[in-house]
Amino acid sequence: MADDLDDGIDFEHRSFWNDASRRFCRNRLAVTGLAIVGLVAFLAIFADFLAPFPYDHAYFDKVLLEPFQHPDHPLGTDEVGRDYLSRLIYGARTSLTVSLLVQAIAVLIGVPVGALSGYFGGRLDFAVSRVIDVMTAFPSLLFAILIISVLDGGLPTIIIALSITGWIGIARLTRAQFLTLREQEYALAAKALGVPSSKIIFHDLLLNALTPILVAVSFGIPGTIFAEAGLSFIGLGINDPLASWGKMVGVSNAYVRVYWHLALFPTIAIAMTMLGFSFLGDGLRDALDPKYEE
Amino acid sequence: MPTRSLLFTPLVLALWLHTSNAQEKTVTGLALPPDAAPYAEQVLRIPCNNSANAVTFDFSVSVYQPYCGSNFFNDPLVTFDKALNPQPGAAESWSVADDGVTWTFILHQGLMWSDGTPVTAHDYVATFRFSADPDHAWDFAWYYTFVDKGGIKNWDEVIAGELPVEALGVRAIDDRTLEIITKGIFPPLPKIMKYAYALQKKALAEHGPYYNNEPATAVSSGPFMLESFDHGFKVVFKANPHYKGYRPPRLARIEGIYMSPATYFIAYLNNEIDTINFNDLSPADFATIERDPELLANYLRPGLIGTDYVFFDPHNPPFDNLDVRKAFAHAINREAIVKSIYGEIKAVPAHTMLMPGFPAADITGDLTDYQRFDCGLAKEHLAKAGYPNGADFPPQVMWLRNENPGIAAVYQAAAASISQCLGINIQVSNKDNKVFMDALHERPTKIALGSVAYAIDFADPINLLGIWVSSGRHSWRHQRFDEILDEASNLIGEPARRDSLFHAAERILVDDVGGAFIAHRWAGDLWRPKVRGASIRDPGPNDTYGSHSGNDWQWGDIYIGKAQ
């Protein structure tokens, strides 16, 4: 669209975040994504109230029921006789816990490391860059497998294993942002005025680097859900009886030819969640980047 | 159930041998049964696991990393019949001297290698020496330590490199006479000679232990020999025309087709393979078999093969408390687990270590009550241990040893049964095999609560009860148990008294809850209906059908029947 037309249409002057949220709300897919993510979060948080049965109670007289075969278990039961609907609902909790914690750790490590390295440069940056080089060269899945086979198969292990390589992407992104931002006029001006580095880094520059980081996180969450599902699929996931969609799909592999429901429902759950986060991520990126406005 | 005609096959066969001369003969000159397909069609297709880690066809080189279709190239000294009695294998007879430790095995006359040279006692000696050579560290070497008194004299010293291999208590008196000296008096020694396979001394010297991996250097004294081998894709065995042993093959060829165990059943349904072992059938496969009468009729169960159980670290809280262990043992709803998780085709509930049909097993039900499912009783025990209603019982993680989903479900169900009955929290963690075994062997053990299965090595109670002695794999200890087992294993000539000693030992095991027993697993194979042979089709004792892992003579017995 011609530049001058943009000016012609958009006269009201709003703040950046107002603009962004307005753009976000206008994007139907983004709102759908947010709704899906909200639903998953709702299931995860209120699983205790929403699930008709405990996720771990085995009914030995009702093993491997198919959907609608028994009125109490609309989605059937699993190979140990546990209500499948309840396990799906609790699976949301596992997926979100793992992915949010891993992303949180990634941000907590990656952002400061990347920011300091990008801002100060020099020897620190050299060291950080080499660490990033080395970690990038590690196949993260192979690395996680190696780590999980050493440590216990509990939820904390999965989170550690995925976090060890998870922060690299965020650190690289933040570093790149800071490399550019530190040369910007306002950063130079702040420096010239004698503003302390810590304030420049964590106040002035971080706010500007926030957008790409936010987008990276929103795409990182489904990535982590994937990774957890993959590890659980090959039997390196969380302990039973905790429910995880990835583990449910993995186990279902042995049953699927007869008991199709064991594979179908967690597949749908993973796909819908991924879809939600993808829409959300796309929407965020478009909303935070004025260039994407139509 | 087999059809009537199959039951009478041996009789028909005997009559027919005298009357017919038109029928084709096998490479060893044996006539095929009248209902057999032409010799060119005597091909059995077996599935091979393409993800298995494998290095050799030979038991004596590696037990745990065998290629598909291993042990066709040699005959063991001793084999078993369906009732698990020892039968002549490569050895036609054996005897023990008055000292009780010097055993003599006489080989069959005329045994031959496929290169035309005779099989001699020297080949067996060379194989034993190879296996004990510290440089080769055979992965089954632990076994002759494990059988304790049944171990070969100087075995541990040779393994340790303290004595030369020549000092091993195995000697060839002449070409056909093999002398084995054991560490102590061990009456069931012939039973463990099931594992005495021979490598060819000459080939071993010329080409090293992997000579059988290449058709060019492979040499066989067993019913089959290697025709071609493309690891990961296909392996072909053909009948050995020089074979002179106890199981002359009726099949002309065995083809091993590599695929993932997950797809064996599909391949079977697509008529790509002719048999599948129960270990490779998924729960969905079993569900399909149980719903299809023809498949069900051809799923043949040779016998109970092993025991699944829960074990504890009895030296540390909370499992140092016998009442806690008793509570756990009574809280496992074995009957329900067998019925709905395994399926009755796969297991029977277990209350003891020894399975029905096994020597000295508890057939009267005398020991059943010690570990009967009784949730009320379980709760009482837990309350007595200081955890009324499970309050304050520390959460536990039950370790599994890299189990497949079907068996993992069983242990998850056992954990759920305990958790639900006692109101406590047990998680189940499926561990990497080596991590599990490392922790299990650690002393003191690192596994507080674990589940594992143990399968039969040889048909003597000492095998299954021996793992519970103080020097065994579990850290449960009971002095009286050790003493009784020691006494029973030395006993010669008093089978009834020996059995009652084992019974007494097992009573201690279940009463002191060394393990909480869940189920005995059925062995089983799915065979295509056209695969025939009394060894797999005729019922043995306990109404089971045939090829236990012990009786490998089925490879000389089975054949492909005519299309009906």
Added chain:
Amino acid sequence: MPPSETAGSTPLLEVDDLRTYFHTRTGVAKAVDGVSFDLTAAETLGLVGESGCGKSVTALSIMRLVSDPPGKIEGGAIRINGRELLDLSDDEMCAVRGNDVAMIFQEPMTSLNPVITCGRQIAEAVELHQDVSRSEAHNRAVEMLRLVGIAAPEQRANEYPHQLSGGMRQRVMIAMGLSCNPQILIADEPTTALDVTVQAQIMELLQRLQEELGMAILLITHDLGVVAETTDRAAVMYAGGIVESAATEMLFANPRHPYTQGLIRSIPELDTDQTRLDIIPGTVPDLRRLPVGCRFQSRCPLVDEHCREAAPPLVETDEGHQTACWKANG
């Protein structure tokens, strides 16, 4: 409203009641709404107005380069030598672009492809419209670079845009536009992004080239000073329509429309003491929600009821001077 036929020669370019609308999610923006003007050979017409008044869209509409969607030429006529451009097929239109009518853009920094050499970008246009070999096209490109005053044109032809300064890039753009001897050159704010001294050089260059090559120029700008210095005639646009059009001298001497008057008053005069610019109060209306009546009503000092009820047509108020204002006729 027919354009005036005062000039003796037939118009080279006729734009008649052009309407180009943008269909956005929040409504239809009438970016160009009934614009008419014409351009005769060798003439320079200035199209002047504030940002967002629709002058660039008018230019793009003539090139038929308005991005569709969301933009669409809804009606009107654009004729070059009497040939209707809006009826041409896409292929036929491609033959017109660059050949009959060329356009140069306001951002020389971004309007050149960064991964193709300057010479190649010019030669591409030559190859397209003239039956010449690749090396001939290259020679022509070098020649054009020399014509627009670039030193060492042979070397520059092999350089990439990022190796040139802003002024040089605009010269490359001009060279590209003129490489096929178009009859009409549309220059869309050609100097806005440049330094003041470079601006003057570029405008001089354009004037010189017009004299040498004799093409007509449609100069789009918001800078009345540029209009005064370089154009023969000028048309003032406001909110999608032309509000006043006259010979340049006449327009500056006797502006009729209150908007034009405001614009001229806002030019800073160096020779007076005036320190504050006279700025037209208020802002341009939302093109999606244009008021009934005159578009300028919200900012007009002379507005009355009539202005709010009916839009004033563009009518001849003096000889060769057209104004769209109820008040202009007194």
Added chain:
Amino acid sequence: MLIYLAQRLLALAFVLLAVSMIVFTLMHSVPGGPFDTQQAKLPKAARENIERKYGLDKPVWQQYLNYMSHAVRFDFGIPYQQPQTTVAALIGKTWLVTLQVGIMTIIVAFGLGITAGMFAAYHQNSWVDNIVTFFSMLGVTVPNFVIAMWFILFFGVTRQWLPTGGWGKSGDCLCYDLLCSDWILPVLAYALAPMAIIARYTRASIVDVIREDYVRTARAKGLGESKVMRRHVLRNAQIPMVTALGTEIPNLITGSIFIETIFRINGLGKFFVTSTLNRDYPMIMATFLLVALLWGITFMLTDIAYTLIDPRVKLGAKKEA
């Protein structure tokens, strides 16, 4: 150029050194050794013997130095799982298979992905765009092991149109084994996710470039749409795509553990799992080093590719993507 290459090779050597140290330490700290068997521990003496034979009795740092001194001479040792061959030979054999899978997947994913992305970008917001978006979503929302499972179930079991697994030997092959029916399912299942990513990236960068002023300039010159696309849009759209897509390549050619396991392909990815389970130290080391090497080379090639398509980029200058 030469200086740049030397610098990058030096950096690569550093990365390989660091990776080797970390992996070596890590794998030696994993419980269980390569010679612990299924049932019981080896007799202590036997275990010591075999560890002596493979040098595992020495301190870890000494083992490491020993390994590295051989590795720099391209001697990567003997795999414990298959002592009759060498690590180099085994990796060569298994990686060849993985490479075939990877290259087929790259051809399918890049070919279809770029085409679909171009169509979607060009017909923005049309039904073509929607279909491409839908498949992209499918590709990135359903993990490849799930897709593989359903593929096998539908095409292999229910319909029996295609083999359920294998690679190159169990299917009907055409054209000198270059196109086998058992390649279709694994390649499709494997390609779907990268294809989706590629289509999305292609679409996004083309949409970005289409809005650029110089594309308008090209049109103003009178260039037809197809020429505008070919000469101006694609060349510029390649630049961001190189970063995004370059990283897909090492992923694809080092193999998917899931795909190889599910489709019973004897490739490197599946072998890594068995190597880990068996504590096959030489194989684990070699696999990691190979993957790290491939990454390093890919980064280097990506940088060089930049200079080829974007004259603004100079080798050796800091390039942050």
